[in-house]
Amino acid sequence: MNSYVERVKKTLQKRDPDQPEFHQAVDEVLMTIVPAIEAHPEFEEHGILERVTEPERVVQFRVPWLDDQGKVQVNRGFRVQFNSAIGPYKGGLRFHPSVNLSVIKFLGFEQIFKNSLTGLPMGGGKGGSDFDPKGKSDFEVMKFTQSFMTELNRHIGPNTDVPAGDIGVGGREIGFLYGQYKRIKNEFTGVLTGKGLEYGGSLVRPEATGYGLVYFVREMLATKNESFKGKTVAISGSGNVAQYATKKVNELGGKVVTLSDSNGYIYDPDGVDEEKWEFVMDLKNNRRGRIKEYADKFGVEYHADKRPWEKKVDIALPSATQNEVDKNDALKLVEHGVLAVGEGANMPSTPEAIDVYLKNGILFAPAKAANAGGVATSGLEMSQNSLRLSWTFEEVDQKLDAIMKNIHKEAVTAAEKYGSPGNYMVGANIAGFLKVARAMVAQGVV
Numbered sequence: 001m002n003s004y005v006e007r008v009k010k011t012l013q014k015r016d017p018d019q020p021e022f023h024q025a026v027d028e029v030l031m032t033i034v035p036a037i038e039a040h041p042e043f044e045e046h047g048i049l050e051r052v053t054e055p056e057r058v059v060q061f062r063v064p065w066l067d068d069q070g071k072v073q074v075n076r077g078f079r080v081q082f083n084s085a086i087g088p089y090k091g092g093l094r095f096h097p098s099v100n101l102s103v104i105k106f107l108g109f110e111q112i113f114k115n116s117l118t119g120l121p122m123g124g125g126k127g128g129s130d131f132d133p134k135g136k137s138d139f140e141v142m143k144f145t146q147s148f149m150t151e152l153n154r155h156i157g158p159n160t161d162v163p164a165g166d167i168g169v170g171g172r173e174i175g176f177l178y179g180q181y182k183r184i185k186n187e188f189t190g191v192l193t194g195k196g197l198e199y200g201g202s203l204v205r206p207e208a209t210g211y212g213l214v215y216f217v218r219e220m221l222a223t224k225n226e227s228f229k230g231k232t233v234a235i236s237g238s239g240n241v242a243q244y245a246t247k248k249v250n251e252l253g254g255k256v257v258t259l260s261d262s263n264g265y266i267y268d269p270d271g272v273d274e275e276k277w278e279f280v281m282d283l284k285n286n287r288r289g290r291i292k293e294y295a296d297k298f299g300v301e302y303h304a305d306k307r308p309w310e311k312k313v314d315i316a317l318p319s320a321t322q323n324e325v326d327k328n329d330a331l332k333l334v335e336h337g338v339l340a341v342g343e344g345a346n347m348p349s350t351p352e353a354i355d356v357y358l359k360n361g362i363l364f365a366p367a368k369a370a371n372a373g374g375v376a377t378s379g380l381e382m383s384q385n386s387l388r389l390s391w392t393f394e395e396v397d398q399k400l401d402a403i404m405k406n407i408h409k410e411a412v413t414a415a416e417k418y419g420s421p422g423n424y425m426v427g428a429n430i431a432g433f434l435k436v437a438r439a440m441v442a443q444g445v446v
């Protein structure tokens with residue numbers, strides 16, 4: 001074990017013993033970048049690891065709002081501005097009852113290296129709230145988001161920090177957030193991404209994370225002369241990432257046999273075809289119902305309180321939330337002969353699950369690389385906002401595809417160079433880290 005890494009890990013544990021998700025994310029990065037740290041002794045001299053693991057700024061605030069009964073509700077808001085070495089802070093907002101500082105710090109930390117991998121000038125940040133959008137009226141969601149932005153606006157800006165969506169924050173929420181920002185600042189600027197097309201959004205941003213995930217896995221499969229054609233695919237979640245991953249898998253000739261939400265999963269051996277996909281889009285984005293309705297409507301299996309990984313599939317794309325694939329799930333996937341796992345969600349696999357993939361020679365696409373298409377296309381939205389023009393769907397999609405191919409290449413090259421050929425986790429972490437570390441060295445101790 002490298003003594004510098006060990007020392008930094010110990011200090012962090014002592015400082016924030018109550019942040020398990022954050023330590024999990026940091027441990028994965030620190031353990032895998034050791035060869036790069038050893039090849040660059042100047043990083044220790046410049047205190048890069050001490051600095052890169054400490055957010056530049058953490059903002060926590062009260063979000064008071066009135067529900068439809070006129071009762072006062074109070075939620076907690078966060079924005080963690082983690083690292084601005086290579087660009088303005090950039091990263092999503094998550095609205096989910098499980099949100100706390102540990103969760104936002106893990107997401108913000110991962111975002112630094114993911115954004116670096118895209119090749120675009122974006123630093124790392126993340127924010128959100130423990131607000132639960134489930135069961136709230138549109139009006140309540142609007143009142144909450146307006147209150148949230150009433151505080152957040154002073155901390156963000158198109159050249160400072162550019163938030164976007166994540167779990168529980170989609171087109172509806174970004175619209176309300178943008179309206180409130182504009183009203184407070186009297187400025188029409190690209191301060192958020194994931195905006196509607198009518199007010200500065202980019203084509204392909206809604207599709208980008210799911211499409212990018214499938215593009216990345218396609219590249220990874222190609223190294224083994226494999227493809228999506230004729231493969232069965234398990235997807236978890238049924239939100240933004242899962243929806244567009246499903247669409248792209250279908251386009252590439254694969255068959256998506258599972259989708260899920262926090263209540264359970266459906267198993268459809270015939271595949272989620274175009275007609276069923278349209279049903280899911282309406283169910284989740286308009287009616288905001290439960291995935292069980294899919295099973296009722298199309299007469300397929302529904303498994304309450306279970307995860308899809310117990311089914312035999314060729315490819316698994318966890319696209320719901322952190323730690324949703326544990327060691328036993330991974331062992332089941334391996335037992336059933338899974339070929340590849342691609343992470344649509346952030347940190348969906350536990351460290352023990354990742355060990356199982358790697359020991360069994362499963363092609364493993366880690367989140368920072370595999371789901372970077374979303375933020376990459378956010379970067380393209382920022383470019384279009386600055387240029388004050390809009391690119392066509394084909395233009396943006398081609399750029400997204402090229403970025404995912406490039407991330408794949410960078411990960412492969414770094415993994416080989418630093419002694420772990422074929423290990424995309426090592427390759428992505430090192431490639432993402434090196435650019436940030438060099439920029440930090442160049443900018444002095446700040």
Ligand code: NDP
Pocket residue numbers: 098165166167168169170209236237238239240241242260261262263319320321322344345346371372374375
């Ligand atoms: P959505 O809110 O659109 O969908 C989230 C989906 O995951 C829902 O089906 C939800 O079910 C399920 N889910 C959420 N939390 C849990 C939980 N604790 N247990 C089980 N299921 C859960 O979010 P996205 O699709 O945007 O995000 C999904 C994942 O992808 C997240 O990890 C996010 O960080 C990551 N990601 C998203 C990007 C984006 O551009 N949107 C970019 C890169 C990564 P339910 O409705 O029951 O809560």
Ligand code: 2IT
Pocket residue numbers: 090091092093114162163164165166193346371372374375376378
């Ligand atoms: O995790 C992520 O990369 C996102 N939720 C997207 C962030 C963004 O700024 O588009």
